[in-house]
Amino acid sequence: MIFNPEYEAMEPKARETLQFARLKNLVDRLYHSLPFTRERMDGAGIRPRDIRSLADLAHLPFTTKDDLRETFPYGLLCCPQAEIEEVHMSSGTTGIPVVDAYTRRDVENWEEAMARTLAGAGATSNDTVQNCYGYGLFTGGMGVHYGAKRLGANIIPMSSGNTRKQLMVMRNFGTTILTSTPSYALFMAEEAIEAGYDPRAMGLRAGCFGAEPWSENMRLEIEAKWGIDAFDIYGLTEITGPGVAFECEAKDGLHINEDLFYPEVIDPETGAVLPDGEKGELVFTTLVKEGTPLVRYRTRDITFLRRERCSCGRTTVRMNRLFGRTDDMLIIRGVNIFPSQIEHALIEIEGTDPHYLIVVDRGATYLDEVELQVEVKKEFFSDETRTLETLRARIEGVMKSTLGVTMKVKLVEPKTIERSVGKSKRVLDKRTL
Amino acid sequence: MDIKQISVFLENNAGRLAKVTRTMADAGINIRAISIADTADFGILRVIVDRPEVAMKALVDDGFTARMTDVLAVEIPDVPGALAQVMELFQQTEVNIEYLYASLKGNRDKAVVIFKVQDIEHGRRIVHEKGLEVLDKF
Incomplete structure (x- = not known):
C-alpha cells in the first residue's frame, strides 16, 4: 500500500518543480537567518538568487559531521528555540554528539515519512507493531512510534532488550509487524526456539529492519526463521532519523522520501555529482526541515541511485542497499562507533598503549561480538595475573561506559599489533553481511 | 638471600x-x-x-x-608434611602468599619451594628468624 500516493507516486516532472520550490525557500531562509550558511555561501561566491534550478544545488558547499560538532549544540538551529518540540542525538567521533532538533512541523513530517516506511512493508491501521528500537535520544524508537501512530496502527513501545518479555508480548498481543535491528530479529528467533516456540507460528507477517548493515543472505535467513517478509529501512539522525528511505514489496532498492530529503551521489574525493547508477557518497538536503535543516550533508554512506519506475507504483528515486562507508565508522548492534573514540578512551587508562585492534564478528548468537585487543605497556606488565586481570576489567568497564557497547578485551604483547604507515589498520571486520 | x-x-x-x-x-x-x-x-x-x-x-x-x-626459595625435606609445616608457619606469622611453585632438587632428598609473598621484607625476616633454609641460587 502506498501511504501518500499524491507525493509518492507523483509525476517526476511535477516533483522536480516541488523540490525546486522547496529548495529555493530553504536556501533563502538559511542565507538570511543562519550566519553559518551565509558565511559558507559568501565564501563560495554564491547568492540565493544564483539557485535557478535543482542542478544549481551542486554549487552550494557541503555540510559535514565536523560542521555539526563544531556548532554543537544549537549553532545550526534555524528556528526560535521556543519552537523546538523534541531533540535527538547520536554519538560523534570524539564524544560530541550530533543534534537533531524538531519543530512541530518537523515531527509531523517525520511521522509522515515513517508512516510511508511502515506502509512500504504492508502495514495498515489494522496492524500491531512491536517496536524494539531503543526509545530515548536514539531516533529509532520514537521514529517508528510516530509512524505507527500516524498510520493508526496499534503500537507496542517495547524498546530494545529483554528478549523473553518481547516474546511474551508478541504471543499475547498478536504482533504482526516487528521493528528492530536485523541482528536482534535473528537473535529473537533463536531465543523463541530455545524457549520452545515456533517463530513461524507466532503470527508475525513483516518486519522493518535497519540501523545496522545487513545483507541479502541475512534477509533470507530472517524471512525463513520467522516466516515473514523482511524490509530494509534507512535513515540517520542528522537528516531526521529513520524514514529517509525504505523498501517496498519489490524489495529492490530503497525508495527515498525525496520530496522531503533530496539525495545526490557524489565522488567522495572530488565532490563532483555523479550520474545515476554510479557508486559514490550519498548526500542529503533536507528540503522542508525547520529546526536543523542541512544543505548537502555528507552521510559517508556509499550507494548509487536509480530512477526507473518501480513495480509498486511509487515514482520516487531508489537508493541501493549500502555498500559501506567512506570513513572508518563501525556499526555495532546499532551503535555507531569510531575507532578514534576507543583511542581516546585508552589514552586515559594507565598501563595501556593506544595500540589496539577491533575484531568484529557475528557469532552463533547472530549478535555482533567485539573483541578489543590492547597492547600492555612493558612497564605495566606484572608477574601476577590479578594485576593484569584488573587492568582488563577496567578497560572493559571504560569501553562500556564511554561507547555504550560491551566489548571483550584481550591483552596482547607489546608491539604485536601491526603498525602501518598512514591510516593504521584498526579494524578487522569478519562479519559476513 | x-x-x-x-x-x-x-x-x-x-x-x-x-x-x-x-x-x-x-x-x-x-x-x-x-x-x-x-x-x-x-x-x-x-x-x-x-x-x-x-x-x-x-x-x-x-x-x-x-x-x-624477588622471590623466596625455601628448601624443605622431600617428605610428607614438610610443606604443611612451612605453610602453617606462614599462616601464624602472617606471611601472605601471592603464588608458589616447587622444584625437586636433583640428587639430594630435598625440594625447593618458590614463594612470591605480598611483603618480601616481612617474609625474609620470618624465614631468617625461624631458621628455614633459604637459597640465593640453585
Whole structure:
C-alpha cells in the first residue's frame, strides 16, 4: 500500500518543480537567518538568487559531521528555540554528539515519512507493531512510534532488550509487524526456539529492519526463521532519523522520501555529482526541515541511485542497499562507533598503549561480538595475573561506559599489533553481511 | 638471600612457549624451576634460572615482555608434611602468599619451594628468624 500516493507516486516532472520550490525557500531562509550558511555561501561566491534550478544545488558547499560538532549544540538551529518540540542525538567521533532538533512541523513530517516506511512493508491501521528500537535520544524508537501512530496502527513501545518479555508480548498481543535491528530479529528467533516456540507460528507477517548493515543472505535467513517478509529501512539522525528511505514489496532498492530529503551521489574525493547508477557518497538536503535543516550533508554512506519506475507504483528515486562507508565508522548492534573514540578512551587508562585492534564478528548468537585487543605497556606488565586481570576489567568497564557497547578485551604483547604507515589498520571486520 | 625470578607475558598463541624456551636455550640458560599461570587469554611464564641477568637480556632482545621479581626459595625435606609445616608457619606469622611453585632438587632428598609473598621484607625476616633454609641460587 502506498501511504501518500499524491507525493509518492507523483509525476517526476511535477516533483522536480516541488523540490525546486522547496529548495529555493530553504536556501533563502538559511542565507538570511543562519550566519553559518551565509558565511559558507559568501565564501563560495554564491547568492540565493544564483539557485535557478535543482542542478544549481551542486554549487552550494557541503555540510559535514565536523560542521555539526563544531556548532554543537544549537549553532545550526534555524528556528526560535521556543519552537523546538523534541531533540535527538547520536554519538560523534570524539564524544560530541550530533543534534537533531524538531519543530512541530518537523515531527509531523517525520511521522509522515515513517508512516510511508511502515506502509512500504504492508502495514495498515489494522496492524500491531512491536517496536524494539531503543526509545530515548536514539531516533529509532520514537521514529517508528510516530509512524505507527500516524498510520493508526496499534503500537507496542517495547524498546530494545529483554528478549523473553518481547516474546511474551508478541504471543499475547498478536504482533504482526516487528521493528528492530536485523541482528536482534535473528537473535529473537533463536531465543523463541530455545524457549520452545515456533517463530513461524507466532503470527508475525513483516518486519522493518535497519540501523545496522545487513545483507541479502541475512534477509533470507530472517524471512525463513520467522516466516515473514523482511524490509530494509534507512535513515540517520542528522537528516531526521529513520524514514529517509525504505523498501517496498519489490524489495529492490530503497525508495527515498525525496520530496522531503533530496539525495545526490557524489565522488567522495572530488565532490563532483555523479550520474545515476554510479557508486559514490550519498548526500542529503533536507528540503522542508525547520529546526536543523542541512544543505548537502555528507552521510559517508556509499550507494548509487536509480530512477526507473518501480513495480509498486511509487515514482520516487531508489537508493541501493549500502555498500559501506567512506570513513572508518563501525556499526555495532546499532551503535555507531569510531575507532578514534576507543583511542581516546585508552589514552586515559594507565598501563595501556593506544595500540589496539577491533575484531568484529557475528557469532552463533547472530549478535555482533567485539573483541578489543590492547597492547600492555612493558612497564605495566606484572608477574601476577590479578594485576593484569584488573587492568582488563577496567578497560572493559571504560569501553562500556564511554561507547555504550560491551566489548571483550584481550591483552596482547607489546608491539604485536601491526603498525602501518598512514591510516593504521584498526579494524578487522569478519562479519559476513 | 632472595632469588631472582623472571616472568614473561605470553599470549595464548601457538608456538609462544616453544619460542621463549628456545630463546633461553640459545643463550645457554639452564632453567631450574618453572611454572605457568594462565587465564583464558594470556599466560605468565615464571622461571628460576642459573643466570637471571643473561636470561633477561636474551628475552628482552628477542622482543619478550619480561620482568625480574624477588622471590623466596625455601628448601624443605622431600617428605610428607614438610610443606604443611612451612605453610602453617606462614599462616601464624602472617606471611601472605601471592603464588608458589616447587622444584625437586636433583640428587639430594630435598625440594625447593618458590614463594612470591605480598611483603618480601616481612617474609625474609620470618624465614631468617625461624631458621628455614633459604637459597640465593640453585
